[in-house]
Amino acid sequence: MATGFTHTEVKYIYNLPYHERSELCKVLNLNDSWKELAGTWMKINELNVRTLSREKNPTDELLTLWGQQNHTVLELFILLSRMDNYQAMVQIKSFVDPKYHALIDNGEKNLQRIIHSILNEPVPPLQMSPPLQAISFGHLNGLSPAGIPYASPKQRDEAMSSRKKTMITLPKTEANLPEAPYQELEAATSGWSVHNILGKGGFGTVYRGQWKNTYVAIKRLEARPSGPDDQYIIHLQQSFREIKILNSRAHENILPLYSYSLNGEAPCLVYMFMPNGSLDDVLRLKRGHRPLTWIQRHVIALGTARGIQYLHTIGEKPWIHGDIKSANILLDKNMEPKLGDFGLAREGHEHEDVLVSRIQGTRPYLPDEYLREKMLSTKIDTYSYGIVLFELSTGLAAYDGSRPQYKFLKQFVDSWSECDIPLMMDKTAGKEKEEVFKNLLFIGKWCTNSHSKDRPEMEYVFRKLNNL
Numbered sequence: 001m002a003t004g005f006t007h008t009e010v011k012y013i014y015n016l017p018y019h020e021r022s023e024l025c026k027v028l029n030l031n032d033s034w035k036e037l038a039g040t041w042m043k044i045n046e047l048n049v050r051t052l053s054r055e056k057n058p059t060d061e062l063l064t065l066w067g068q069q070n071h072t073v074l075e076l077f078i079l080l081s082r083m084d085n086y087q088a089m090v091q092i093k094s095f096v097d098p099k100y101h102a103l104i105d106n107g108e109k110n111l112q113r114i115i116h117s118i119l120n121e122p123v124p125p126l127q128m129s130p131p132l133q134a135i136s137f138g139h140l141n142g143l144s145p146a147g148i149p150y151a152s153p154k155q156r157d158e159a160m161s162s163r164k165k166t167m168i169t170l171p172k173t174e175a176n177l178p179e180a181p182y183q184e185l186e187a188a189t190s191g192w193s194v195h196n197i198l199g200k201g202g203f204g205t206v207y208r209g210q211w212k213n214t215y216v217a218i219k220r221l222e223a224r225p226s227g228p229d230d231q232y233i234i235h236l237q238q239s240f241r242e243i244k245i246l247n248s249r250a251h252e253n254i255l256p257l258y259s260y261s262l263n264g265e266a267p268c269l270v271y272m273f274m275p276n277g278s279l280d281d282v283l284r285l286k287r288g289h290r291p292l293t294w295i296q297r298h299v300i301a302l303g304t305a306r307g308i309q310y311l312h313t314i315g316e317k318p319w320i321h322g323d324i325k326s327a328n329i330l331l332d333k334n335m336e337p338k339l340g341d342f343g344l345a346r347e348g349h350e351h352e353d354v355l356v357s358r359i360q361g362t363r364p365y366l367p368d369e370y371l372r373e374k375m376l377s378t379k380i381d382t383y384s385y386g387i388v389l390f391e392l393s394t395g396l397a398a399y400d401g402s403r404p405q406y407k408f409l410k411q412f413v414d415s416w417s418e419c420d421i422p423l424m425m426d427k428t429a430g431k432e433k434e435e436v437f438k439n440l441l442f443i444g445k446w447c448t449n450s451h452s453k454d455r456p457e458m459e460y461v462f463r464k465l466n467n468l
């Protein structure tokens with residue numbers, strides 16, 4: 001919504017109209033981008049940054065703090081350009097002299113370069129960075145004689161190290177993914193033939209292909225919609241960065257990413273091909289699947305728990321998948337599961353919940369406290385995993401609009417009394433090892449406890465299932 005103000009009317013940060021200011025806050029709260037702005041560019045000392053991070057809307061507090069020093073919108077625009085954060089720049093563009101708009105356009109043209117650098121940038125070993133110097137708010141300099149702002153090499157380095165600070169350790173060799181020429185992927189899928197379509201997701205279509213004599217699944221992302229201020233670029237940047245990091249944490253229950261392509265009509269990601277598709281496909285008996293036996297269901301539950309607890313425990317801080325659901329659990333030829341779709345994965349805190357600015361994920365798999373209070377923790381994954389256990393044990397969908405009264409599977413399961421529980425069993429799974437049903441359902445109930453502190457950590461869930 002344009003407010004109609006111009007750059008001559010809105011000079012200082014405190015003049016920013018409410019709408020644009022709150023949109024800017026949303027962008028900068030995402031992934032804690034405001035921290036780089038505050039620490040590296042505004043030179044706010046670490047203590048203040050830590051205080052701000054406890055606020056519900058830290059960017060808004062930051063703007064108030066910095067705005068009190070009579071800083072201008074143009075100054076902010078320049079700092080954002082140094083961060084390559086043109087999603088944020090777009091929000092305040094109309095309050096900046098048009099001669100500076102080139103800074104956004106250049107950033108836009110450099111999207112490919114940025115994604116390349118995300119994918120190829122070596123990630124340093126995890127180490128405690130030296131504390132940011134406690135510098136009081138200095139006045140901005142950094143305008144070249146021609147009026148075009150620049151950042152000093154030292155500032156650029158500081159920015160890079162501040163961005164890298166949030167990443168997990170990766171050996172350099174593992175951080176680099178080979179790039180595939182787009183034409184090769186086109187040929188691998190017989191020119192993106194409809195016969196090779198495996199499925200469609202929110203951001204693209206997945207094709208089966210044969211590339212370098214290897215079966216692969218190629219996700220071809222939609223071509224970018226027009227307009228610089230859409231969510232598409234954010235989505236691309238996040239998924240490329242996060243997929244790269246998580247993929248490098250190779251594990252038998254995490255879907256490997258082989259390659260990517262950025263030199264064609266649409267960005268592509270090349271994954272290991274999973275011949276049995278997703279657990280959702282199998283439970284819905286798509287593509288000629290037969291019902292899973294109880295033993296297979298146990299193996300899938302166990303492997304999925306193994307993958308999630310690995311993510312939660314491998315780094316100093318847990319990685320939270322954020323979108324555990326049957327559609328994101330892929331099955332290999334032996335029906336062993338691998339977790340896919342790390343587009344929403346985020347780094348959490350070891351001992352405390354993290355406040356997020358935006359709820360992402362899939363509603364029937366998300367607990368109330370996350371939807372209400374936006375508190376992210378490993379227990380979000382535990383809850384979503386519990387819903388998958390309900391799907392495995394009852395054979396029912398996590399959400400079914402045609403189910404009378406209880407559309408969400410969680411509500412449906414909770415509505416049954418203890419003695420009637422066996423009536424919920426998926427009868428198509430056969431008689432052998434029927435006791436798996438009860439185990440999955442009870443662990444599912446435990447994982448979906450309404451109080452997050454009453455839910456188990458996934459490591460414990462894995463051990464429980466493994467001992468059965």
Ligand SMILES: Nc1ncnc2c1ncn2[C@@H]1O[C@H](COP(=O)(O)OP(=O)(O)OP(=O)(O)O)[C@@H](O)[C@H]1O
Pocket residue numbers: 198199200201202203204205206217219255271272273274275277278281327328330340341
């Ligand atoms: N590696 C793979 N091997 C085989 N089939 C796959 C593979 N990856 C995805 N698929 C198939 O493609 C479908 C779409 O996958 P995709 O990840 O794009 O969508 P989604 O997870 O259903 O949706 P969204 O990503 O929007 O949450 C899956 O449901 C699955 O059937």
